[in-house]
Amino acid sequence: MGDLLLQAALLGASEKLTCAETLAGITVRAAKALNLTDRGTIEKGKLADLIAFPTDNYKEILYQQGKLKPTQIWKLGKEV
Numbered sequence: 001m002g003d004l005l006l007q008a009a010l011l012g013a014s015e016k017l018t019c020a021e022t023l024a025g026i027t028v029r030a031a032k033a034l035n036l037t038d039r040g041t042i043e044k045g046k047l048a049d050l051i052a053f054p055t056d057n058y059k060e061i062l063y064q065q066g067k068l069k070p071t072q073i074w075k076l077g078k079e080v
Contacts, residue, residue: 003066004026004066005061005062005064005065005068006065006066007066008022008023008026008062009022009062009063009064009066010065012025012062019058019059019061019062020058023058023061023062027041028041047076047077048074048076048077049074049075049076050072050073050074051070051072051073051074052071052072052073053068053069053070053071054068054071055068
């Protein structure tokens with residue numbers, strides 16, 4: 001399937017989506033499409049699978065087109 005962030009960046013650019021719309025499409029909107037109510041947003045009581053990137057601006061995650069790699073990863077709320 002390739003690199004999700006690269007694919008999201010290319011799709012977002014071709015569809016003229018904002019970075020926020022593109023990231024929502026691979027998080028909250030994807031969870032909703034799959035009827036997964038326990039994930040997709042950062043809220044108390046939901047699964048906490050998160051990744052953090054070394055950037056001051058969230059837009060850089062997509063601008064780097066998959067080259068920016070996460071520096072921290074959490075699975076079920078615990079850093080791995």
